[in-house]
Amino acid sequence: MIRRATNNNRLEPHEHTLDLLILTTHDIMAPSKMIQCRFFAQGSCRNGVSCSFVHERPTRSPEDPSDYRAKLPCKFFAQALCQNGGNCKFSHDEIISSPPAPSDSRAEVPCRFLLRPGGCQNGSCPYLHTIGGIKVDVSSNQNLEVDEEKEQERDDYFIRNLSGASIYFNEFGHVIKVSLPTDFSLASITGLAPGTTPAATVEILRGLGFDLDVNCIRIPGYAASSETKATVKVEDPLFAKKLSIRLKEQKSTLSATPIPIDMKGTNCRKVYISWHKASRSAWVNFGNGDIANRVAQKFNEGRYKCLGQFVRSSSATRSGSRSGSRHNPVAWTIILSDVPNHAALKDIEGAIIYPQDKPRHIELGAVSYPASEAEVSVEVRSHLEQHGPLENFYLRPTFEGKRVKAAAWFRDEDDARSACSLNNKPLSTLRDGKLTVTLVRSIKLKIFATVYYASKSRIDEQCKMWKEQHLVFHVYQDALHQYTTLKVEGNNAKDLANARRTLEEILDGVVLKDGENIVWDTALGSNGTAFMKLKSIAKELRVVVIRDRSMRQLRFYGPPEKVQQVVHQITDMLKEESSSSYEIDLESHQFSWAIHGGFKSVEHELGKNIAIFNVVSRKITINGTHQQYETALAIMDGKQAIHIRSISDDPSSTESDCPICFCEADTPIKTSCKHTYCLECFEECCKSAASTSKDEFQIKCQGDEGTCSTVFTLREVKDHVSSSVFETILKSTFEEYIQRHPQTFRYCPTPDCGYIYRCSTASNSKPPAYMCPNCFEPLCTSCHSRHGDYTCAEYKDIASGGYEALAKLKKELNIKDCPKCTTPMEKTEGCNHMTCAGCKAHICWVCMAVFDAGAACYAHMNKAHGGIGLGLERFMD
Template identity: 25%
Template sequence: MFDSAKIVFGPGFEVQKVVTGFESRAVILPGLPVDVNVDAIRNALEPFGEVADVQVVARAKDASKVTAKAFYTDHASAAQAAAALDGSNFFGTRLSIQLATHKSTSLGKGTVCDGDIDLEFSAPSRTGFAGYPSLSLAQQAIEAATRNAVLDCWIAAEIHNGIPKVGSVTVRFQHLPPNFQARDFEKFGKNQGVMLTKPNYMRLERALENLHDLLQRFGEMETLNVSSPPYPRGLVRAWVHFKSADAADRLCNELHGRGQRFLGGERLYVHHVRSVKYRLPREVYKALCVDIRLLRSYACSRDARSDIVVVDRNDPVIVKLVANELPVLSRLKSAYETLLRGDIVKHNGEVIWDPFFDRSFGAAYLRELQNQHPGLIIERNLRRRVISLFGPPHSRRLVKEAILAQLSRLRSLKSQSFPIEGHLISLFMSADLAKLQEELGHENVVFNLAKQTLLVRGNEDAFQVARLAIRHTKQRCSGPRKHLLDACPVCFDEATSPVTLRCSHTWCKSCLRDYLLASIDNKVFPLSCLGNEAKCAHLIPLEVAREVLTPKEFDTILTVSSTAYVHLRPSEFHYCPTPDCPQIYRSAPKDTVLQCPSCLVRICPHCHVEYHEGSVCPDRDREDRKLFEEWVKDHDVKNCPHCKAPIERAAGCNHMNCARCKTHICWVCLQTFSGSKEVYDHMHDTHGGIGL
């Protein structure tokens, strides 16, 4: 289901209310002066709407600052306040106001860190020179010095030509420990003489204390982590995280490349590092690890200060993208998230999809393919209608070929729709449908409850089998009907393990369960009773559905219902622009800014792209209309005569059923009808057949 959204369901799994993860009534105001008055906060916020409550919810580490949370009576007022006040001066503080969001439960989404600093400075050390009687002995000394760390120092040594000259062949030793003495050169071999410079400074611990005090002057520092010895190239690296990106910028501007007394006058190198941190399930990381390593090599070769750091100790695995400049990080983030989307199955550059993959048998086919290729993950995205592959390139190629072959086979088959009369609908929700699917293949026989039709895919023989099955069902039901008081509306026999609804119709427990599960493929809600030849308007109570379904089955139907609800309202709901992010949001006026509670991206809910700081909001509606009009020219698209929603006819007969308003339509003349039987009678009488 949509991560962080709150959805209220009614009888028949009907969606009654949707509150997206963006629609919070609370705004957070961090870094306020400790003596700020609650009434003063309320007065400052009330121009944007009615404020229900103001609370001081947390004290920062700095005792002179507090964080407040204000609650509006509606989301729109909170969103307007957040957009208007963000970055403004508020009680003497430059405010970074934000909407409070629900906690996200999704993995694999990036968390942006913009207050990180990468520091480099020289470790305490000294330089020495030693003379040797021959070049071979000098080279032996170099090898002995550089083979292993000496007192937590990696020593660099090379032949030295020039002053000082302390033997026949002089070797210069750099990054020696600060307490290294002349007698210690004997570890590298017998020498003719030595010379040592003064240490730059003696104690790293003391230097780190001074560094900590220096950094605190620039802003609130959350962490300071220092690399452990030995130090390559004699350089200590440290990573600092500030709460504020401004503090990190000031630090770089004032300290980068400047000598520091506590380092013996040596320079401190400061780089403002931007990063994005992701959490990946271990199995996903294992499938992507080769591609991630290749991306890291490429990124490091393009920019020395770019990196991908992987912490592979727990589940989930932490993957952190690091770069010195925001444009570089943006490119790295884009490349990495392309990996997260996987290798999308395409043919001749076009993304492939078929209704086969919408249904449970399509999912089972992909699971079987995945089981045949260990280390590979196949993701079926019903929302975006794509199949993505993750794993070794060889396995991806084989699976892609298999999927394309299956698609080719499916598209080589013809399809035909058969109308099902009202009193036969219940039979084709259970045993009769299962029998036909077993004979022709589950993927080739689909019952559409909304259209009250049976769609069969195959050759003329398959169509004849379907006709015979329908004829046999009609004959079986053409005689005198049983009028049992407790007859099940599906099997027409006395109900076994009976479940009686408030409308007085009694079902077999197994028949009711099968009917509810059929909605996963049909995607038509709400679910009503099939009594009185499928004319009963009573909706199936959720408490009854819970009794006959497993928790997993119940949750699956909730998910399908909510997805169908959102898809039928494209002008109201939109998906977060981050690829594969599960969040939805509602449209909002210009200059409104939303922050996704899953991937943290800032969104313009007017033109539905990442927020365009400082630029004019483009007219996305006009652009989208133009693109849609161009697409319509090459497709069989007409507007519903009732609700005007555009409908595409891809295959099948001329009976259409609008997914938005449920109107039955003749595609040839666009006449509307109240039921399927009327449509088919009209098509035969007026147009000479149903048309395929």
């Protein structure tokens, strides 16, 4: 080996020349230094500069121009695994001189979702999209999670989780099914041939021993899909699991996955996965210990970074007892760890910016593992799928940081929980490096966009605390920017629950109060001048004030410091607009008179916005003087003398008048039957439909004086009202349904629980065990009481006179209850001194007197009863 000393004191290899050979005493005394290190040639030497063997790239013979391999880079050398050294037929020089820039290796791995139902839904998918060698274009560039939110919003089948049950509504809002986890099963079947119909699926299931109706099966259409997926709903809580097990036992090409009912407002089907990126170590040598320690400190403080990544450094150490000699300046070494696996020597040299910090020599260690991020992700996904099928798997493209991160969505929450067992498990691909797997819980709230923007400053303040708690906050906007969906994710259930409560508190707004009094005036009940001025105040102050006529209050959204300013301006405005208010409740014949022209007569006499007619509540409100109120009553009392005419025939009536309040519509909406409503009136009409519907629930149009035959569908209602109002409508419909079916469903009797259960038939046998999934209280679903191991008949007997029989039986068996704690005690022999097994009280069996000690009890028996009682029979009463 020939080395030469350069002006900068670095040691560099000298090839194909004959220069003066300079040997140090250390070189002469170390004959092993003439021998090539075979471990270094393989990229796996762990001794660094302290190695006794040569760490030089051996010179290679001139390349054979006829050997095409000489121009191809050696992939094993790139992974520090080449064992051929200088005899390798593939090129090592190109990689040494110009290491390739980091690229996304996932582009070489085929996308596993491309051939699944619906294809790949990730427009920015980094994996290879080819079928039969032809590239498949994915046009969508939307984020995977945004697409998921939009898909869920678009595919609303009007199924809601209310009171611990899954409630199915038809297109008009009728409750058609109440499904509890105890009586329902839902399965997703994949692997069906393209074009498979529901009828064909029924035959397949019949061959497996399941006799189902074709209406139980739904097959969504996937025009671009290579297979068909079917969803099967069955009135059998064990069907989905039975089907899944049977298909596995028969080794079928089909697979069935039970689909759970999400009973809470949280979702726990997502997991985060991460693992350490491939890295290597580097030995950096200096001729001065102070310089070495200074560079180590700068790396540890982040002032020096390699390829933008934080690198850890050890303290400087001397290379050996002889290495401090003036003949060998390479005396101090620091070891850098977490160096990016694609880093080259020049990258480490470039990281050390200042010239006075430059090292003498750098050596790179082997890569921690050779697999690419994409290859590791394939194995990770394979391990996850052993716990259950996935809906999505997303590998995040990151070139910064020390860890590779991915997210997976399971179809079943239980599978996601099971997959957490992979946490801290070694992975062979990582050379026993460990995975981190964390269950992610999430909550979602959908609100008006205006409410979100008005509350954004308060939400942003909370986001800072959520970030410290490792909670992730997402905001999704709909296409029309009318609604905003807020989503919070995290792995700590308690922190997530607190975040939900905080969000709900913010989004509930602030009820405006002037001192202890709620800010409200009857003038705000109509769309008159007071309401218009209210809207102007809110617009001027850049806040949102929502009128709630049913609760007779105003809700404020905006900066807290503006609350009092808003209150003062609104109260001042209401003082100017103040007037007396009188309400007239209409009987059936009066309502018919009013809706057929009578109200218009009152309005014509008193003036617009003084008389207000609410069709839903069947009231006429007079905002004016007592004399005006008397005038309205006089018109109603003399209604026979008034010419009754249709409101539509009134020349003052216009198409823009709301059929609820008979005023010009505020924030107007037009229905499919061409009637125009105030948005707020329409919402109140829909919310009251459950209580006003005589027979079956329906939201009926009130246009054409209440004669319009249109019944609004849920889809039309959802297009016009806020999401909170829409959910309130569905909830009120459900509650009305439960009230009408007391023999089928009951509410849990635990205060504030709110969950329902299905009633069972009374029997003389012990009822099946049932525990409320919300409050965890045991309950009998037959007699709706808590009676433990007793049958319903036994409990009924005890509760309705059976106590007498019980007392008689206890007397026959010589059983008495402790007078202190009521624990039953049986006396079979011995004296009359008894000790309660429950409270340890000392008791006289004759008169049941209680004592703190046995001596006092014996003294009492001798004095009061003439002895301690050796004759048992005479003391039995």
